[in-house]
Amino acid sequence: MDSDDAKPGIHRAPVLQLYRELWFQAKGHRAALLGSMLLLVGAQVVLLAVPYLVGKSLNVLQARGNDGAGEAAFWLAAVLGATIVSWLIHGPGRILERNVALAVRQRVATALTQRLLAFPLSWHDRNHSVASAHRVHQSSSSLGTFAESQFIYLRSAVRLVGPIGALIAIHPLVGGLASFGLLAICGAVVGFDRAIVRLAIRTNDAERRYTSVLADALGNATSVLALRQARPFIRTLQQRVEDVFEPLRRMIVINEVKWCAVDVASRLLSCCLVALYAWLVLRAPGDGQKLMFGSVYMVWEYALQSGAVVAAVAANFQTFATQYANYQSADVIRHHPVDESLHEPVETQSWQQCEIDGLVFRHVAGRDSGPTLDHVRLNLQRGKRYALIGSSGSGKSTLMRVLAGLYVAERIEVQASNGATAGAQIQAPLKAARFLRGSTTLIPQEAELFEASLEQNLAMCESLHGQPEPEGYHRALELAAVMDFLPTEGDPLQVSIGEHASNWSGGQRARVALARGILAARGSSLILLDEPTANLDTRTEAAVYRNLFAEFADACLIASVHRLDLLRHFDEVLVMVDGRLVAQGSEAVLAQTSVDYANLRAASLRQNDAEETAVEMAAEDAV
Numbered sequence: 281m282d283s284d285d286a287k288p289g290i291h292r293a294p295v296l297q298l299y300r301e302l303w304f305q306a307k308g309h310r311a312a313l314l315g316s317m318l319l320l321v322g323a324q325v326v327l328l329a330v331p332y333l334v335g336k337s338l339n340v341l342q343a344r345g346n347d348g349a350g351e352a353a354f355w356l357a358a359v360l361g362a363t364i365v366s367w368l369i370h371g372p373g374r375i376l377e378r379n380v381a382l383a384v385r386q387r388v389a390t391a392l393t394q395r396l397l398a399f400p401l402s403w404h405d406r407n408h409s410v411a412s413a414h415r416v417h418q419s420s421s422s423l424g425t426f427a428e429s430q431f432i433y434l435r436s437a438v439r440l441v442g443p444i445g446a447l448i449a450i451h452p453l454v455g456g457l458a459s460f461g462l463l464a465i466c467g468a469v470v471g472f473d474r475a476i477v478r479l480a481i482r483t484n485d486a487e488r489r490y491t492s493v494l495a496d497a498l499g500n501a502t503s504v505l506a507l508r509q510a511r512p513f514i515r516t517l518q519q520r521v522e523d524v525f526e527p528l529r530r531m532i533v534i535n536e537v538k539w540c541a542v543d544v545a546s547r548l549l550s551c552c553l554v555a556l557y558a559w560l561v562l563r564a565p566g567d568g569q570k571l572m573f574g575s576v577y578m579v580w581e582y583a584l585q586s587g588a589v590v591a592a593v594a595a596n597f598q599t600f601a602t603q604y605a606n607y608q609s610a611d612v613i614r615h616h617p618v619d620e621s622l623h624e625p626v627e628t629q630s631w632q633q634c635e636i637d638g639l640v641f642r643h644v645a646g647r648d649s650g651p652t653l654d655h656v657r658l659n660l661q662r663g664k665r666y667a668l669i670g671s672s673g674s675g676k677s678t679l680m681r682v683l684a685g686l687y688v689a690e691r692i693e694v695q696a697s698n699g700a701t702a703g704a705q706i707q708a709p710l711k712a713a714r715f716l717r718g719s720t721t722l723i724p725q726e727a728e729l730f731e732a733s734l735e736q737n738l739a740m741c742e743s744l745h746g747q748p749e750p751e752g753y754h755r756a757l758e759l760a761a762v763m764d765f766l767p768t769e770g771d772p773l774q775v776s777i778g779e780h781a782s783n784w785s786g787g788q789r790a791r792v793a794l795a796r797g798i799l800a801a802r803g804s805s806l807i808l809l810d811e812p813t814a815n816l817d818t819r820t821e822a823a824v825y826r827n828l829f830a831e832f833a834d835a836c837l838i839a840s841v842h843r844l845d846l847l848r849h850f851d852e853v854l855v856m857v858d859g860r861l862v863a864q865g866s867e868a869v870l871a872q873t874s875v876d877y878a879n880l881r882a883a884s885l886r887q888n889d890a891e892e893t894a895v896e897m898a899a900e901d902a903v
């Protein structure tokens with residue numbers, strides 16, 4: 281598949297990008313976001329006082345011995361007080377923070393899904409559905425996790441700035457060395473993480489490809505078992521897992537080197553800070569300074585805190601790197617250039633007559649070859665039934681998708697009118713697609729049902745005028761001959777449908793899908809039926825067509841048909857050959873005038889003969 285698996289650019293500062301996106305996606309909750317951040321920072325600022333309070337207590341004891349016990353106890357009680365106050369601020373901050381995270385996650389997922397479902401069909405042709413679902417999940421959950429982990433990052437920020445401030449207050453030179461050392465270590469961490477982001481993006485891409493194959497294997501159990509595809513699938517999956525592991529292995533090595541470097545450097549820095557402080561105090565005997573244990577403890581504790589913060593920052597940076605890579609994984613959805621009008625709801629259109637001219641369409645994958653639809657011209661009228669015929673691959677389904685506005689044509693001219701009233705004349709392909717979407721319903725070839733009750737499956741559609749009325753469900757089921765096989769006891773609408781409706785036969789699936797299509801088609805000027813009855817026996821197929829013709833007597837109906845004996849039920853036949861519409865007229869006229877029609881008729885007769893011979897041979901074998 282020629283997917284849109286574009287490699288996103290590597291951004292220099294994933295953390296800044298994440299904050300930018302968080303701010304953007306938190307729209308409507310920004311006050312809560314800022315409020316939670318202020319509370320979380322406040323809680324950490326209060327905790328910064330703890331080493332100072334403990335140091336004070338030690339200094340009092342050293343200076344005054346037993347006499348200072350009361351004051352020392354006071355400073356220790358203050359430690360407990362600071363901890364309680366910190367929690368009283370931290371708790372509400374966390375609750376607020378997590379609520380914002382939920383809102384952000386939902387907003388990202390909804391926005392991406394809305395975009396995906398508005399993309400033209402050609403985009404979906406090129407991109408695996410499971411890979412796209414993976415992108416939506418990965419992107420929304422990564423920003424959600426980033427949003428709900430603010431307390432960790434803010435704690436790191438406060439603990440980075442706070443101890444440095446405290447060390448500067450204790451001695452400017454000690455503070456200066458701490459700032460320099462920490463900056464140098466952070467710089468090295470960023471360097472490591474840029475390499476890690478690149479590898480994380482590669483791992484994500486490989487994981488998506490792995491998930492797609494896994495979904496193909498699990499979603500097509502019948503073929504997998506019938507065609508003994510399990511081993512080939514497992515071989516492919518193993519290869520795809522290897523593709524995931526290759527960048528992962530490199531990430532593991534880089535990671536270990538990074539942690540080793542950070543740990544050694546931060547411990548070295550802590551020791552240097554204590555040594556520097558002691559040296560600075562001891563080398564100045566003249567002014568009577570004494571090396572106080574409490575002050576040494578403060579330096580050690582603040583140095584330790586900054587060392588721990590360096591480790592935390594290193595961990596955070598790595599998290600930012602993977603979180604941003606995950607968030608970016610949906611950029612192909614987020615930034616795919618698509619005309620914004622595709623996201624707007626279409627306006628309902630109604631016409632009596634519609635002329636399509638000069639229609640050219642080409643599948644992206646086949647750009648080098650000729651167009652799939654080549655200068656197609658069609659004249660359609662409401663109240664008429666058209667049968668679309670042509671050999672396999674001649675372009676019938678593609679034409680229906682263009683007429684339904686699902687594919688945007690390269691060139692097209694649409695002229696629609698309401699009887700005597702001159703109507704719309706549209707030449708811009710995108711406008712034409714929107715116009716067609718507003719007046720047409722395509723009942724597709726694939727009977728895609730969902731794991732839910734029959735009623736929920738029927739409710740899973742909208743006509744051009746909105747949600748179908750539940751009162752119409754029974755009628756739709758009767759028209760599509762579904763009632764013939766539903767259980768007579770209990771509420772038939774509550775019958776359950778399994779994944780891919782595999783608990784139903786192919787013909788039953790097709791009929792339920794048709795019933796849903798009937799509900800969606802109400803009020804459409806043009807109804808397109810892409811072989812929806814292909815799985816039905818001849819008698820049921822003819823009955824279903826009779827029902828549809830009576831129900832939609834006022835609409836223009838085009839049905840793609842393979843069984844040519846059905847043609848007598850239609851007003852006109854449209855003949856397709858290699859993407860061109862070569863003939864349009866009644867069956868009787870085409871029988872006299874069209875060579876292409878005669879060829880298709882002859883091929884159909886030959887196929888019927890072959891099928892009959894096969895049935896006879898099977899019967900003889902059985903005897």
Ligand SMILES: Nc1ncnc2c1ncn2[C@@H]1O[C@H](COP(=O)(O)OP(=O)(O)OP(=O)(O)O)[C@@H](O)[C@H]1O
Pocket residue numbers: 405643644645646652670671672673674675676677678679
């Ligand atoms: N998504 C796609 N990407 C690239 N080419 C495609 C795509 N879908 C169809 N085609 C090509 O377009 C041509 C027309 O296909 P289409 O499905 O419209 O034929 P059809 O007449 O409906 O065939 P059938 O009767 O077998 O369903 C074929 O050559 C097919 O290979």
